[in-house]
Amino acid sequence: MMRPTWILCLVAAVLLKSEVRAFSKGAPDSACISMIPGHNVDPQDSPSPYTVELAPIKNDNGRRLVNVTIVSQGNADFAGFIIQARPDGGNNALGSFEVRPELGKTHTCGSGLKNSVTHVDAKRKRTVELVWEAPSNFDGHVTFNATVVHNFATFWTGIKSIPLIVRSTPTGVEYDTSSNKPTTRVPYKSTVSTTTTARPLSGSQVANPIYEGCNSIKGCFGWPSNCVNSKSCRALVTYKFKSLNYEFELYADDRIWAAAAFSHDKIMAEDAVMECVYEEDKNEVNAYVSWNEAANPRKGNHRVESDLNLLESSYKDKQLYCRFTKPRISTIEGVEFDLDKPYHLFVAAGTDLKGNRLGYHQSERDLTAEKISLTDIQEAKGASKILVHLHGAFMIAAWIGAASIGILLARYFKKTWVGSQLCAKDQWFAWHRVFMLFAWCLTLAGFVIIFIEIGGWSSADNPHAILGCITTGLAFIQPFMAALRPAPNAPRRPLFNWCHWLVGNLAHIFGIVTIFFAVLLPRAELPDWTNWILVGYVGVHVVMHLIFSIAGCASDRKKRVNSFPMRDLSHSRNSAHSHHEKSQDAPYSCIRKFLFAIYFIGVVSVTVALIVIVVLAPIEDTFKDVKSKLNI
Secondary structure, eight states, rough: OOOHHHHHHHHHHHHHHHHHHHHHHOOOOOHHHHHOOOOSSOOOSOOOOOEEEEEOOOSSOOOOOEEEEEETTOOOOOOOEEEEETTOOOSOOSSSEEETTTTTTEEEEEEEOOEEEEEEEOOOBEEEEEEEEOTTTTEEEEEEEEEEEETTTEEEEEOOOOOOSSSSSSSSSEOOOOSSOOOOOOOOOOEEEOOOOOOOOOOGGOOOEEEEBBBBBBBEEEEEHHHHHTTSEEEEEEEEETTEOOOOEEESSSSSEEEEEEEEESSSSSSEEEEEEEEEETEEEEEEEEEESSOOTTTTTEEOOOOOOOEEEETTTEEEEEEEEEESSSEEEEEEETSSSSEEEEEESSSSSSTTEOOTTTTTTEEEEOOTTTOOOOOOOOOOOOOHHHHHHHHHIIIIIIHHHHHHHHHTTTTTSTOOOOTEEEEEHHHHEEEEHHHHHHHHHEEEEEEEEHHHSSSSSSTTHHHHHHHHHHHHHHHHHHHHHHTTTTHHHHHHHHHHHHHHHHHHHHHHHHHHHTTTTTTTTOOOHHHHHHHHHHHHHHHHHHHHHHHHHHHHHHSSOOOOOOGGOOOTOOOOHHHHTTOOOTTTTHHHHHHHHHHHHHHHHHHHHHHHHHHHHHHHHHHHHHHHTTTO
């Protein structure tokens, strides 16, 4: 009895499935005039959550082109669409469209060619961008008409753009200013204001309009990290595909230039750069294309022939803004850049110009962790800085902390804590070995980490990398030299003592100098005042060595023990000490212990402070973010 019912249900399901599949590949020919999909469902009569936005394209070849974009508002995505340009009072499709194959397909309605565009699949979309060209023999008003399908049972028809006037003008088309509908694109206008109005506190600051649509209808990437969500970027680049071109926005807060670059790797060298620059001498905001040299990216960017089409720019209340389009494919300095392919995206900003070159941006920059495709509208994550921070923390702990303490113990405390041993070794030797082994392990770990992070040799114009390699090499051989040291009474023991002392001290000196040069590296993002902490450490370290050396000389004059270590470098087979002398600390041991305690606390404090600065870098921005969140 139930069999006919099941058969009817199965047939209905197959027919319904076939109907859905048919329209998932695009609108049928029957929709050319009515623009109503054959879903056997009435269109929605509520306000459409979709709009059609237009932007005339400037060009020099006489073609009358318009960027046409179907945009979803809020969280309303869509699966299908059909769009046409129609003259006032007519139902015939006009002109022709260009569209990328993965976004849609052209459709011929009536006598025209490629005069409609519809979807190619049922994938969820938030925006579709096309290029429409007016026919050569047409002058007059035109309006774009669209139908957008959210799902099989929910769609809107009659979604219209603002009217356009197609006539002989520099662009060939312009907005119909007699229309009461607001335009959705602002024609190019450069606005410069050198007066600064009072700006609200960060806690109550109104977000810049540039953030509207971020990661929904356009991609956004900014500096510092995670600033897009909080709408607090000091440098920002946005991007979205505009059919044959990409549209970019560059923004900087309290800077006079902003830049974005495309790179095949994480190193800013041999890369194309887009610039937005406020030129004070001209009182203008302009956009440029430049090229970063491989040999010296710190100084070597130079401008090349620009392929940017500047649409809008401004500099007001110290906020810099540019909006422009760039071709999908361009060749710069013999290198082809296809923006459909994935790249690491850099963003930077600065306050200095050197002629027609951008000044160096110091720490005001970031890059994406992975290569991104500009066709994908999704949140771009900044590169992780954990390996850079670990490298810096390890090297500071190794050379400011462990090595400084270990060298001091070996040099001045051989006759202190006499009679007390650790692991069957004198206290000074046991702790010297612990600290130096700690320094050795941290140095090698930091050395490996930074090569993993950079993926090769550093291209920075800074001797930090070379000095770091020298430091690591000297440190590496020290424990092997110590393992091969001759016996105390061996003839070659003085030679070993000199070599061990020389290599160890050279490694320490090179290590400290290397850290000084690290402060200048933009990747480190360290404030300039870090140098004063390092200078203070060096001053205290030198003074303590002088005090301990003077104390050693005073002990020698009493002729009781030899606490000045260089005496050990001259071997004497006849030297001997009484058992009573060997069992007692050298003179002034209490003072040495007290001074060592002060030195130890000071070195550990400086080490911890520097590690905090490195790990939280850029620390000044971290404090600003904390203050902003606390509304201080």
